[in-house]
Amino acid sequence: MSFRRLRALIYKECLQLTRDPSSFFIGLVIPALLIFLIGFGMSMDVTHIPTAVVLEDSSPTARSVVSFMNESPYFSPRYVTSMQEAKQLMDERRAEAILRIPGDFSARLSEGRGKVQLITYGVDTTIANATTTYVQNGIARWQQSYLSGTAINGVPAVASTSSSTTLAASPIVPGSVTVDSRQWFNDANTSTWMFIPGLIVIVMTLVGVFLTALVMAREWERGTLESLFVTPMHAAEIVFAKIIPYFGVAMIGFFICLLSARYVYEVPIEGSIFLILFASVEYVLVAIGMGLTISSVLKNQFLSCQLALLVSLLPTIMLSGFIFDLRSVPTAVNVISHLMPATYYMDLLKSLFLAGNNPVIIYKNCAILAGYAALFIGLSLLVTRKRLD
Incomplete structure (x- = not known):
């Protein structure tokens, strides 16, 4: 092997490389685009989930149970007053989930039978499962604060079934809150x-x-x-x-x-x-x-x-x-x-x-x-x- 001939051939290939813009495009521009696009633009995290919150119970207790959504990066809540409005938002793909607080939530909570309903848009199971996990964790944290008497977003954690009275004289021991989760459009999950x-x-x-x-x-x-x-x-x-x-x-x-x-x-x-x-x-x-x-x-x-x-x-x-x-x-x-x-x-x-x-x-x-x-x-x-x- 002649080093002189090898050097000449390398020089020739370098000249061809510099005269062919497509080689630089494929070798430099495409890798740079992909690494920045994937690195900065792609995320497996599910955030800013548009959620329709149906507040059929307007008491401070009912409002406090969904307060974890207000400042959370994982949710973009939209408060409505009826399931019909929430279903319309989901049909129009402006909501990926519906969190319903029934009208008797405060009363049932005082009896130890608090329940909320979560409906997720099952077409995308990744978002649906993440939403269910986020909501369950958020309500679990709320319940822990409620039981310990910590105020949540300025609302006293232990409240009565009526929004006009408190339980300072005769506190009621609250029960657990269960999340009734359903998934629409993907029964097999x-x-x-x-x-x-x-x-x-x-x-x-x-x-x-x-x-x-x-x-x-x-x-x-x-x-x-x-x-x-x-x-x-x-x-x-x-x-x-x-x-x-x-x-x-x-x-x-x-x-x-x-x-x-x-x-x-x-x-x-x-x-x-x-x-x-x-x-x-x-x-x-x-x-x-x-x-x-x-x-x-x-x-x-x-x-x-x-x-x-x-x-x-x-x-x-x-x-x-x-x-x-x-x-x-x-x-x-x-x-x-x-x-x-x-x-x-x-x-x-x-x-x-x-x-x-x-x-x-x-x-x-x-x-x-x-x-x-x-x-x-x-x-x-x-x-x-x-x-x-």
Whole structure:
């Protein structure tokens, strides 16, 4: 081995490296983005849980039992006076849990039979189980303070069943408070029901974006597009000829996922099959349009694959709500996650599979997906021109 020749070859490779911006992008920018995004933006902690607190008992004792939520970073309480209002908040996904203090809470507490009701949104079992644990711990701490006579948020811990009198003369020995916990939309209380709809989103992203991210670039690299350019075909015809076959392949993959979810993993389908199919058609068009746009712009299979990985698959796994609760991430990351079409498809599929037909979620998310589909299909038509650059 000649050190002189080796040095010359190393110098040549360094020159090529400095002249290829994509190498620096892949080797430096992507790792830096991922480490800062995951390190600062991702959190497995469940915080700021929007909770509807139904105070049917307005006594100081009833108010003090839920006072642990007011300054807690784990809750964002919203006080209402009826279960109907609380259910509406949950249907609109403005509440992940309902904590109900019944009208006879103070009276039953004085008899040693205090009870509160907790209802969690079981579509996301991680948030539901964390909420149950937080509430049980908070009420346990309140009960300990109540029994010891410590004031809670300025409210005397031992209070009578009437808000106008105290028990200074004849104190009543309070009993325990039990939490009656229920979980809606996930009777089995299994994370599989939550993860399978999310897994369908990832599979559709993988199939839709990666298949088409390579197709135009491959044609450019092989020179076969030049043969098409000399024909009377329009650019739009070339694009749609690429879209239709891959759309069919992606939808076959979707049906495989759907049948597996229902009959292999026994995930219930509470919503409309037609709406699930309609939303999936929209998202597949979004993914195919994104892949064609990337492929037409870069005209290189390797770069197209890398960019597709960066802008589609990784964000879908990390930023769409599949793993992390988006309310627990920083505001900037939350904003970025809501710029991604996968976030809306994820929310839509989970709701349709487990919660049923929620008009608020269906109309909003389907409209957003339709806009993204039009945007990316339009971009793919715009960047595809019958000319050699």
